[in-house]
Amino acid sequence: MRQVAVIGAGKTPFGAFPDKDLRTLAVEAAHKSLANAQVDTGTIEAFYLGNFAGPGFTGQNHLAPYISTALGMIGIPSTRYEAACASSGAAFFEACLGIASGMYDMVMVAGVEKMTCQPTPRVTEILAGAGDCSTEVRAGSTFPSLFAMVARRHMYQYGTTRAHLSSVAVKNHENGVLNPDAQMRKVITLEQAMNARPIAEPLNLYDCSLISDGAAAVILCAADRAHEFSAKPVKVLGVGQSSDYMALDQKPDITTFSAVKGAAQKAYAMAGLGPKDIQFAELHDCFTIAEIVAMEDLGFVERGRGGFFSAEGGTRRVGPMPINASGGLKSKGHPVGATGVAQICDIVQQLRGEAGERQLERHSIGLAQNLGGSGASCVVTILGRD
Numbered sequence: 001m002r003q004v005a006v007i008g009a010g011k012t013p014f015g016a017f018p019d020k021d022l023r024t025l026a027v028e029a030a031h032k033s034l035a036n037a038q039v040d041t042g043t044i045e046a047f048y049l050g051n052f053a054g055p056g057f058t059g060q061n062h063l064a065p066y067i068s069t070a071l072g073m074i075g076i077p078s079t080r081y082e083a084a085c086a087s088s089g090a091a092f093f094e095a096c097l098g099i100a101s102g103m104y105d106m107v108m109v110a111g112v113e114k115m116t117c118q119p120t121p122r123v124t125e126i127l128a129g130a131g132d133c134s135t136e137v138r139a140g141s142t143f144p145s146l147f148a149m150v151a152r153r154h155m156y157q158y159g160t161t162r163a164h165l166s167s168v169a170v171k172n173h174e175n176g177v178l179n180p181d182a183q184m185r186k187v188i189t190l191e192q193a194m195n196a197r198p199i200a201e202p203l204n205l206y207d208c209s210l211i212s213d214g215a216a217a218v219i220l221c222a223a224d225r226a227h228e229f230s231a232k233p234v235k236v237l238g239v240g241q242s243s244d245y246m247a248l249d250q251k252p253d254i255t256t257f258s259a260v261k262g263a264a265q266k267a268y269a270m271a272g273l274g275p276k277d278i279q280f281a282e283l284h285d286c287f288t289i290a291e292i293v294a295m296e297d298l299g300f301v302e303r304g305r306g307g308f309f310s311a312e313g314g315t316r317r318v319g320p321m322p323i324n325a326s327g328g329l330k331s332k333g334h335p336v337g338a339t340g341v342a343q344i345c346d347i348v349q350q351l352r353g354e355a356g357e358r359q360l361e362r363h364s365i366g367l368a369q370n371l372g373g374s375g376a377s378c379v380v381t382i383l384g385r386d
Contacts, residue, residue, distance in 0.1 A: 002099060002100050002222050003223035004220055005221055005233040007037040007221050007226050007229045007234075008034060009033055009216075009349070010030070010031070010221075011215065012035035014182065014212045018117075018210075021114060023070055025033065025112050026215045029112070029216050029217040030110055046108075047108050048062060048107060049091060050080075050338070052082055052113060053129070054114070054337070057114055073338055084130035084336070085373065086371055086379050087341035089370030090241060091111065091341070092344060106220070110341065111213075111217070124143075128141070128143065130246075130351075130373040131246060131373060135249070136246075144200040147290060148200035150290075150374070151289035154304075158303070162194055164310060165288040165292070165307065167307075168288035168291050171310065173331045174187060175358055178356065182331050188206060192206070200351050214335035214338045215335070216344075221307070223235055223236075223386075227299040236382075236383060238381070240265065240268075241266070241379045242260075243377050243379070244257065245375055257297055258375075260369065263349070263379055273382060274299070277365060278321075278382070279360070279365050280325060280366050282324055282367070283369045290327060297324060309321075325350065325358045326346040340368070346368075347368050348383065351383060351384070364384060
């Protein structure tokens, strides 16, 4: 298998954009990635799109050619991938396989979601479709309630506290203030985070990610050709994808996600690295408890210690394991189909030393973890400087 490199990355700001439709957002991010790679659309041999619920949110189906033709890419394979919130992570995984196999030399991966065109109850209903509709959803579960159950069980088993959850939100908002593309650039105090309006006990408003519009895109090519196009290529050291049961009641332990552990094991094995080699990470904090569980499943801390590690400052930009220097889904925003590729863009910025005020001191090897649903899908990617 050939090694894969990222030679271009671009994303839109995340937020609410009533004047921009889904295609406009995707095209904007794609053009930014092409300009960043200093290549044109004529060099792109395949288009991979991550999108969770474009048809539900906007009414538009057949989204991959809908977007690729707007970019002038006619005649190439254009395919949409859906894996709930891990949709563009899955698209990235498949794109890596396309290049690694020798099928293509250069491809584009994009992720996009347009969510704010629907009222919040409808957004919640659409997102709930990523759960088990025959059991959990039929009983009235939504993702806040499902992750609330995860949080409550984690508290019971490991002594995780309300303050531990809030420390994740405080840190991610602190980072998001420094990200010009973040949706919510607002510093919050621990007291504010702990006393916000309840959503699903023990989760409150500041434990939950945002409803967002946005897009992100990257250009991938064979690593042995990367320097033809970029002075700062980033190597894909390892990538893994895994899956698990959708419903929480089918999991033997809801305080851990086997899909995260499985994807991580595959990515670590491909890279020849372990958790201690990772210098920073972008983790899927759809809810604060999700970041805590992810850092445990990825091996950054022992089981049950994620909340304590966060509250002690271990995940801050100046801590031993910086997590979500971008602001994460909590502050940066979470246009679900765009999130996985946006994480890759944020890792690339750090590796290249282009992250501005949020630039980390140690930035040679980074990891992105993109979760789908309540742990039914996961993609883990490890990137390193060339």
